[in-house]
Amino acid sequence: MKTGRRLDAKDVYDLLRTVPEGQVTTYGDLAKALGFPRAARAIGRIMNANPDPIVVPCHRVVASDGGIGGYGFGIKMKKEILTKEGLLFDGDMIVDFEKKRAVLKLKRKK
Template identity: 50%
Template sequence: MEIEQRVYELVKKIPRGKVSTYGEIARALGNKKLARVVGQILKRNQDPEKIPCYRVVRSDGKIGGYSLGIRRKIKLLKKDGIKIENGRIKEFEKFFYKFK
């Protein structure tokens, strides 16, 4: 399986009401140094309805980018029940999803 498909499969596993990070996805792939690659792959996501890349945020809890715009990302995260304050996930540890 190509790395793109592996990234998309991992992102699909992030449950509603949780977020994960580029670094956590890279770790789940077996190489934490791939965090930037994960970001580039998600930037090219052609199906954000099926692959909820809006649930992937920065490791410092900041929202990060989104191809459909930051406002849309914040709206989707809030709809999932994620608390956001000043462009950052509030109580980040509570909402963080770690892959097994």
């Protein structure tokens, strides 16, 4: 977390990589877990800047109410990928959202 004064994109990506297939997290949950409880929107911007969608599963970051959230390649694609990973949708809402929500654990930094 370096200075701790500013949200570091790398920390966000590292934490997001711990969210397994079939589960999701939210912009706000990532922000809180990293110690920036107000930075949900900033997390969204960081997702948008994701340099490597293959390695960093930004499609697993959804809205706090179980809605889809955004996606650089379109929310349709995001929904398809999540469906492929085993999630179900009722319209644009994730079914059983609370049960699919990953518990975020911050790993020790080296």
